[in-house]
Structure formats: C-alpha cells, structure tokens
Amino acid sequence: MNRFRQFMYGRYGLDTLSQYLVYLALILTLVGTITRFNILINLSYIPLVFSLYRMLSKNISKRTQENNKFMAVKSAYQHKFHQFKDKINGSKTYRYFNCPSCKQKIRIPKGKGKICITCPKCRTEFIKRT
Ligand SMILES: [Zn+2]
Known part of the structure; x- marks a missing residue:
C-alpha cells in the first residue's frame, strides 16, 4: 500500500471525467458482449486507456481543466434533462x-x-x- 501511495504521489488520480470514462468502457464492453459486436469491446479500450492516462498523469492543471470542462457540459445536460422532466411531470x-x-x-x-x-x-x- 505504501509503494502504491508513493507511485501515485504527484499524480492526478481519479476524478469525475475518469470515472465516467470507465463507465463508458464498461457499457461498451457489456453491449458488445450481449450483441456480440466485438468492435464495441475493442472500442471500449479507448476510454479505459484514456482514463488510466489521466489518472497517472502528472500534469494536474491540464487534467483539472479537462474535468472542469466536462463538469460544465455535464451540468448543462443535467439542467436540460431536469427541465424536460419538470415539463412532462407538470404537463x-x-x-x-x-x-x-x-x-x-x-x-x-x-x-x-x-x-x-x-x-x-x-x-x-x-x-x-x-
Ligand atoms: Zn418577456
């Protein structure tokens, strides 16, 4: 555990964007397995590798910027989704x-x-x- 902590020292680690990239990889793998579209399973490596790259990156400011952009887009979509949900519930x-x-x-x-x-x-x- 100490060696891992030493290895991760100064590295960016996990954030929301990396978390969502892992989810995307899992979904692609699952859908690829169910539908037997092997290309989806191969494609799932892209977000997975990108997520790992981000977690192990030492360029913390750049990774923070990426995550902030992602969070802005995410909250905009969440807002639109909630507006849509409210409109349906209130119709x-x-x-x-x-x-x-x-x-x-x-x-x-x-x-x-x-x-x-x-x-x-x-x-x-x-x-x-x-
Ligand atoms: Zn007016």
Missing part, C-alpha cells in the same frame, strides 16, 4: 407559453380560462387560454 397541471417579445418560458396553471399573462422578465402582457 397535466400546467401549460407552458413563450413570451412574444423576449421568448421567456412562462408556466401557467391549467383550467383558468382566457387570462392576461404578464411576462415576469420584460412585463409584456399577452392573452392566452389555459
């Missing part, structure tokens, strides 16, 4: 409109009839049926 009780002037998305409860909606962002008023 029975809410209607969604876009403001005609600033395109801001506005959520209005259903079943209120024809109402005047005021955009919370630009204060434009427009009439819609909910």
Whole structure:
C-alpha cells in the first residue's frame, strides 16, 4: 500500500471525467458482449486507456481543466434533462407559453380560462387560454 501511495504521489488520480470514462468502457464492453459486436469491446479500450492516462498523469492543471470542462457540459445536460422532466411531470397541471417579445418560458396553471399573462422578465402582457 505504501509503494502504491508513493507511485501515485504527484499524480492526478481519479476524478469525475475518469470515472465516467470507465463507465463508458464498461457499457461498451457489456453491449458488445450481449450483441456480440466485438468492435464495441475493442472500442471500449479507448476510454479505459484514456482514463488510466489521466489518472497517472502528472500534469494536474491540464487534467483539472479537462474535468472542469466536462463538469460544465455535464451540468448543462443535467439542467436540460431536469427541465424536460419538470415539463412532462407538470404537463397535466400546467401549460407552458413563450413570451412574444423576449421568448421567456412562462408556466401557467391549467383550467383558468382566457387570462392576461404578464411576462415576469420584460412585463409584456399577452392573452392566452389555459
Ligand atoms: Zn418577456
């Protein structure tokens, strides 16, 4: 254990991007095994080797930059996914409109009839049926 610790000293180690690369390799291997597409199993070595390279790398600032970029992309997709999930969950009780002037998305409860909606962002008023 001490030798391993010594070996890893000054190296980048595991981060979220490397973790996801390992998951990707595992998924590729699994799908390749189930579907018998051997090319997927061979392709799974790419993220695995890249992940190992990142973990053993001594260029910590570069690896941190890569991980930060990955985290930014990941959180953007997570945000979009949550918005989509909220829209599906709320589609029975809410209607969604876009403001005609600033395109801001506005959520209005259903079943209120024809109402005047005021955009919370630009204060434009427009009439819609909910
Ligand atoms: Zn607006």
